[in-house]
Amino acid sequence: CVGLSPDGSLAILIDEEGAALLVSLIGKCVIHQFYFHKPVHSVSFSPDGKKFVITKDNVALMYHAPGKKREFNAFVLDKTYYGPYDETTCIDWTDDSKCFAVGSKDMSTWVFGAERWANLIYYSLGGHKDIIVACFFEENSLDLYTISQDAALCVWQCDTELDGLKPMPPKDAAREKNAEENDEEFLEEPKGEEIHGKANPNEQETRHKVKYSRVAKYFFNKEGDFNNLTSAAYHKKTHLLVTGFASGIFHLHELPEFNLIHSLSISDQRIASISINCTGDWIAFGCSGLGQLLVWEWQSESYVLKQQGHFNSMVSLAYSPDGQYIVTGGEDGKVSEAVYRNFRTFTSPRPSQFSCLAVDSSGEIVSAGSQDSFEIFIWSMQSGRLLDVLAGHEGPISSLSFNPMKCVLASASWDKTVKLWDMLDSWRTKETLILNSDVLVVAFRPDGKELAVAALNGQITFWDHENAVQTGSIEGRHDLQMGRKELDKITAKQAAKGKSFTTLCYSADGQSILAGGLSKFVCIYNVKEQILMKKFEISCNFSLDAMEEYLDRRKMTEFGSMALIDEGAGGEDGVAIPLPGVKRGDMSYRHFKPEIRVTCLRFCPTGRSWAATTTEGLLIYSLDSGLIFDPFELDIDVTPSNIHKTLHQKEYTMAIIMALKLNEKKLIQEVIEAVPSNEVDVVCSSLPDLYVEKVLEFLASAFEISCHLEFYLTWAHKLLMLHGQKLKTRSVKLLPMIQFLQKSIQRHFEDVSKLCEWNIYNIKYALAISQQRGMKRLAEEASVDEEDLDSDSDYLMQEAHKNNFSS
Numbered sequence: 001c002v003g004l005s006p007d008g009s010l011a012i013l014i015d016e017e018g019a020a021l022l023v024s025l026i027g028k029c030v031i032h033q034f035y036f037h038k039p040v041h042s043v044s045f046s047p048d049g050k051k052f053v054i055t056k057d058n059v060a061l062m063y064h065a066p067g068k069k070r071e072f073n074a075f076v077l078d079k080t081y082y083g084p085y086d087e088t089t090c091i092d093w094t095d096d097s098k099c100f101a102v103g104s105k106d107m108s109t110w111v112f113g114a115e116r117w118a119n120l121i122y123y124s125l126g127g128h129k130d131i132i133v134a135c136f137f138e139e140n141s142l143d144l145y146t147i148s149q150d151a152a153l154c155v156w157q158c159d160t161e162l163d164g165l166k167p168m169p170p171k172d173a174a175r176e177k178n179a180e181e182n183d184e185e186f187l188e189e190p191k192g193e194e195i196h197g198k199a200n201p202n203e204q205e206t207r208h209k210v211k212y213s214r215v216a217k218y219f220f221n222k223e224g225d226f227n228n229l230t231s232a233a234y235h236k237k238t239h240l241l242v243t244g245f246a247s248g249i250f251h252l253h254e255l256p257e258f259n260l261i262h263s264l265s266i267s268d269q270r271i272a273s274i275s276i277n278c279t280g281d282w283i284a285f286g287c288s289g290l291g292q293l294l295v296w297e298w299q300s301e302s303y304v305l306k307q308q309g310h311f312n313s314m315v316s317l318a319y320s321p322d323g324q325y326i327v328t329g330g331e332d333g334k335v336s337e338a339v340y341r342n343f344r345t346f347t348s349p350r351p352s353q354f355s356c357l358a359v360d361s362s363g364e365i366v367s368a369g370s371q372d373s374f375e376i377f378i379w380s381m382q383s384g385r386l387l388d389v390l391a392g393h394e395g396p397i398s399s400l401s402f403n404p405m406k407c408v409l410a411s412a413s414w415d416k417t418v419k420l421w422d423m424l425d426s427w428r429t430k431e432t433l434i435l436n437s438d439v440l441v442v443a444f445r446p447d448g449k450e451l452a453v454a455a456l457n458g459q460i461t462f463w464d465h466e467n468a469v470q471t472g473s474i475e476g477r478h479d480l481q482m483g484r485k486e487l488d489k490i491t492a493k494q495a496a497k498g499k500s501f502t503t504l505c506y507s508a509d510g511q512s513i514l515a516g517g518l519s520k521f522v523c524i525y526n527v528k529e530q531i532l533m534k535k536f537e538i539s540c541n542f543s544l545d546a547m548e549e550y551l552d553r554r555k556m557t558e559f560g561s562m563a564l565i566d567e568g569a570g571g572e573d574g575v576a577i578p579l580p581g582v583k584r585g586d587m588s589y590r591h592f593k594p595e596i597r598v599t600c601l602r603f604c605p606t607g608r609s610w611a612a613t614t615t616e617g618l619l620i621y622s623l624d625s626g627l628i629f630d631p632f633e634l635d636i637d638v639t640p641s642n643i644h645k646t647l648h649q650k651e652y653t654m655a656i657i658m659a660l661k662l663n664e665k666k667l668i669q670e671v672i673e674a675v676p677s678n679e680v681d682v683v684c685s686s687l688p689d690l691y692v693e694k695v696l697e698f699l700a701s702a703f704e705i706s707c708h709l710e711f712y713l714t715w716a717h718k719l720l721m722l723h724g725q726k727l728k729t730r731s732v733k734l735l736p737m738i739q740f741l742q743k744s745i746q747r748h749f750e751d752v753s754k755l756c757e758w759n760i761y762n763i764k765y766a767l768a769i770s771q772q773r774g775m776k777r778l779a780e781e782a783s784v785d786e787e788d789l790d791s792d793s794d795y796l797m798q799e800a801h802k803n804n805f806s807s
Contacts, residue, residue, distance in 0.1 A: 003043035003052055010066060012052065014040045017543065022066060022074050032066070032074035041089050046097040051078065051114060053100055055088035060102045060112065083110045083122055083197030094137045095236070096162055101144060103132030109146045110197055111212070116168035119160065120210045122197030127154045127214050134232035136241075138256075144212070145255065147243065151220035151229040155256055160210045218258045220251060231274045238280040240298075244271025250285065252298055262301065266294055309336055314613035315599040322743045323606040328618055346379045349386065358400035360407060365423060367409060369397025376400070376411055376421075390421055392429060399441040405448030410465070412439035418453055420465055431468045435461065443504040443513075447732050450527075452513055454501040460515060462527065472530050476501055479532055480519040503600050508607030508736035516598030520547060522612060538598065539616045545593035606700075606743055607736030638662050647674055653686045660694045668698050669706075677711065684718040692723045697737050703744035709752075716741065 003012040010031075014020045018036035023029070038056045045052045045065060053062045060081040066074040084104035093100045099120070102110045108124035109132055130150035137144055142158035220243060221227055231244040234255070241253045248267035253260055269289035276283050282304055285294045291309035296302075310330035317328045328336050346366060348354075355371040359381070366379045376390035376397060395414035402409055407423040408430065418433040437457035444451055450471070451463045458477030463470055480499050502517040507524075512533065516522040522536040542548065600613045609622035638661045647655040652675045659671040672695075675683055687695065699716050706712060720727070727734055 001040060001043050003045055003054075005045050005065065006047055006049045012043050014043060014054070015541075015543065018056065020075075034075045041087065042091050044091040044093060044100070046093050046100070046114065047095055048097040050097065053091050053093075053102075055091060055102060058082070058084045058086055058088060058104070058106075060088055060091070060100075060110075062114065079193045079195055081110075081112050081122070081195050081197070083112075083124065084108060089132055090134050092134075092136050094142065094162060095140050098162060098165055099137075099142065101135045101137065101146075103135045103146065105131045107132065107148065109135050109144070111142070111144070112195070112197070113165070117210075118166040118168050119208065120165060121201055122195065123201050124197070125154075125156055125212055125214075127217065128152060133229055134234075136232075136234035136236075139236035139239075142210070143256075145234065145241070147229065147232050149228055149230075151227065151243075151245070153218045153220070153241075153258065154214055155216040155218075156212045157215045158210060158212055165210070216256070216258070220245075230270050231272060233274040233276050233283070235276045235280040240276065240280055242274050242276060242283055244274050244285060246270045248287070250274070250283075252283075261298070264296075264301075266296070267292055308334075309617075310334060313594070313599065313615060314618060317600050317602050317611055317613050317618065319602055319604050319611070321605055321739070322746055323604045323608075323739060324743055324747065326611055326618070326620075328613060344381070344384045346377075346384060346386075348377050349389070352377070355397055356400045358402050358409065360402040360409075360423070361404045365402075365407075367400055367402075369400050369411060371396040374413070374415075376409075378423075392419060393417065395438070398439060401442045401444050401451075403444050403448040404446055408448075408465075410442045410444065410451060412442045412453065414438040416455075418442055418451070418463075431465060433463060433465070433468060440500060440502050441504050443506060445506050445510040445527075446508060446735070447510055450510070452504050452506065452527075454504050454515065456500050458500045460501060460504070460513070460525070472527070474525055474530050476515060476523060476525075479521070479523045479535065480517060481521055481535075503598060505601040505603050505610070507603050507610075508605060508739075509733060514601045514603065514610060516601050516612060518546070518595070518597045520596045522598055522601065536621065538612065538614050538619055539596055541596075541616065543593065544615055545595045547596055605736065606740035608740055635661070640664075640667060643667060643671065647671055652679060652683050656683065656687070656695070657691055660691055660698075665698070665701070669702060672698070672702075672715070673708065673711070677714065680714055681718055684715070685722050687719075687723075689723065689726055692719055692727070693734060693737065695719060696741055700737065700741040700744050703741075703748060709748055713745070716745070 001014050003014075005011070009024065009026050011023045011025055012020055013023060014036070016039055018038050018040055020034040020036060020040070021030050022032040022034070024031050036054065036056055041055045043052060043054045050065055051062055052065050053060055055061075061077060062079045062081070064076045064078055081102070084102070084106050086104055086106035088102050088104050090103040091100055097114060098117070099111055099113050102112065104110070107128045107130060108126055110122060110124055111120070112122055113120050125144070125146065128146065128148040128150075129152070130148040132146055133149050134147045135144060140162065142160060142162060144156040144158070146154045146156065148154075220229060227249070228246040229243055230246050233242045234240070235242075239255045240261075241255050242250060243253070244250045247265070248269055248271060249263060249265045250271060251260065251263045266285060267287045267290065269287045269292070271285055272288040273286035274283065281297060281299060283296045283298055285296065286292070287294075289311060291311045293305065293307045293309075294303065295305040297304050310328065310332050312330055312332040314328045314330045317326055319326055325338060330336070346368070348368075348370070350373070352370040352375070353372050354368045356369040358367050359365070364381050365387075366381055368377050369375075370377070374391070374393045374395060374397065376393075378387045378390065379385065380387055390411070393411065393413040393415055395416075397411055397413050399412040400409065409421040409423060411419050411421065413419075416435050416438055418435065418439055420430040420433075422430045433451075433453070435453065435455050437455040437459070439453055439455050441454045442451060449464075449466075451465045453461045453463065454476075455461070458475065458480070460474040460476055461470055462472040477499065480501070499518055501515040501523075503515070505514045506527075507513065511527060513525050513527055514522060515525065520537055520539050522538060524533050524536070525531065526533050539547070594615050596615050598612055598614050601610065602612075603610045609620055611618060611620045613619075638658050640662070643655055643658045643662070646658060652671075655671045656668075656675075659668045696716070696719055699712055699719075702712055703709075727738075731738075
């Protein structure tokens with residue numbers, strides 16, 4: 001569950017085991033960690049941001065919210081509220097933060113005070129026959145709505161206003177305060193006050209106290225149409241109630257009259273979560289079964305966003321050539337990105353189980369490897385026709401990769417070989433590389449001059465494929481650092497001996513290589529030095545399997561690990577027999593943990609980021625998210641004051657070079673934007689070649705945040721026109737930077753194009769309206785002239801008639 005502070009700066013995230021993270025949404029970092037020891041069902045900040053309440057077991061715990069200053073302990077318990085007999089499920093606060101309501105699985109709702117109020121006793125509100133799913137206070141009132149799982153709504157009216165709550169008299173306040181301070185001197189942390197409610201208070205206790213009365217009860221379901229209500233949200237200002245059901249239907253009602261606005265089915269899965277934006281116009285729905293996120297604009301009855309992720313593990317990914325989009329494929333058989341349609345289907349002449357896929361750099365040839373027939377199938381992208389079937393491997397095909405610069409296909413197999421196929425010479429085998437172990441994955445360097453191969457023995461070998469010569473190797477088995485699974489009979493160290501990398505990817509410049517596999521680590525190696533540069537830990541989630549290096553002794557019994565005991569096997573004699581062939585968790589068990597693993601790695605074509613599909617989901621690592629001081633050819637005279645002095649003297653080229661040496665983005669931006677637009681051509685022509693690349697790289701990053709679009713486009717145009725030929729000689733090295741620049745310009749182009757199209761449409765509409773009004777005005781004037789002409793002719797005829805009569 002997630003709790004968001006009213007100012008939007010803090011969030012409390014709690015996992016299913018009760019481990020909580022306090023996260024700064026401004027700094028994007030974890031501030032504090034806390035463990036509640038039991039599963040937490042809901043968390044909610046008070047509207048004033050001073051307190052927050054969590055529900056676990058049959059109690060509600062109120063904590064002091066973390067403040068703006070440094071604190072030794074961010075979570076300080078204030079009060080513990082008792083009353084419900086079963087687990088507490090939901091929370092809602094009054095607008096002034098004086099009281100909050102808590103729903104429970106025992107079908108009761110409790111109203112508690114954040115402070116002690118003399119005329120408020122804590123007792124339960126009944127009236128339901130099922131679990132309380134949600135409870136909501138009316139705006140600036142103690143009136144309450146409660147909603148249960150059997151789709152029933154109770155409306156509760158309070159006889160007291162919020163201003164009518166009377167504070168508790170200061171009876172022996174000083175003595176109680178001193179006693180609490182003396183008790184807390186011997187405690188590591190404040191224990192907090194315990195408050196106990198009564199389910200059935202007597203008449204004397206309720207005299208002159210706040211009282212609730214049920215004024216109405218409504219039912220969402222029609223007769224004979226029983227459907228569990230699973231989630232609800234209420235917007236207090238517009239009195240809009242949104243309810244979601246297990247069948248994927250949601251209802252919109254206006255309270256307190258319970259008028260149905262509309263009802264719609266958005267999915268065939270359970271609606272797990274609902275949220276309404278601050279204005280009450282947009283409604284967000286989350287369906288956990290399919291990983292769906294939908295944003296609905298209820299007044300126009302249209303979708304603002306309709307997105308569906310993978311409801312199972314992701315196994316592959318690909319970047320678009322400009323680096324703006326990522327496409328992912330999952331074990332659920334779905335591809336997630338922008339809206340696409342299937343325009344071509346490739347089929348093999350006989351049924352085959354495809355294990356890998358590759359497309360050449362021109363996009364004309366598609367290849368797929370078979371796991372059962374040991375063959376490689378080649379199709380034409382344009383026609384969809386099968387061009388050829390390549391045979392020669394003696395084991396399942398594990399990986400395929402096209403050379404980016406030549407029409408050469410590398411195929412890896414479990415037969416301990418890598419074969420190179422020339423696509424232009426009758427599909428003949430060009431070379432066969434022999435290895436000492438089963439080959440799992442192959443990858444070409446971006447310039448096509450080197451081939452990396454990962455084998456089952458944990459080695460990564462590098463090959464000069466033109467001469468069939470091995471140029472280097474990396475022993476990566478020890479870098480995987482495997483964890484021990486709960487059902488393993490051997491230690492993690494012994495288990496790591498049989499592990500290997502299953503995915504490889506070169507960096508955009510070809511100097512580094514990423515490697516990952518059945519481990520929580522992704523390793524990045526320097527290819528030339530063949531050393532480990534850094535290890536990235538992709539997860540700290542201990543609810544996944546193979547995360548711990550050593551087993552927890554608390555889970556060990558005299559018969560072995562408690563994980564080996566299937567608690568849900570039932571009362572039958574004997575042990576449940578595992579299903580054969582299951583790799584990721586035993587499906588015969590009622591509960592199993594997914595194993596941590598990295599299934600695919602890809603570098604962005606811009607060279608600024610890389611992505612990984614893992615058990616945790618899609619992870620993206622970027623160079624653009626941190627502030628790092630990284631000077632370039634720095635000397636003693638390069639200081640901010642000297643740069644400003646040079647800029648004041650209008651020596652723009654020298655000021656830019658000095659700013660690039662210091663390599664501080666804000667200073668570079670200040671210097672470049674100080675150059676007059678009529679001087680850009682002169683400055684660009686006088687820049688040394690070494691610094692042209694640096695300026696282009698800065699422009700690419702500046703395009704994403706700056707509003708000076710035309711000014712920076714002028715810089716980019718002049719640099720590329722004046723230095724284009726020299727840059728072309730280093731095109732392979734500069735390709736990531738050029739693609740980064742193209743990505744930034746393309747994004748602006750799309751935004752401006754949409755704006756221009758909208759403006760053109762509005763202008764055309766305005767012209768059409770003005771033309772219609774003009775035609776209408778002309779028609780009115782013409783009709784007026786005709787009426788005047790008719791009246792004049794009538795007058796003349798009358799005069800002529802008079803003259804005739806007189807004569």
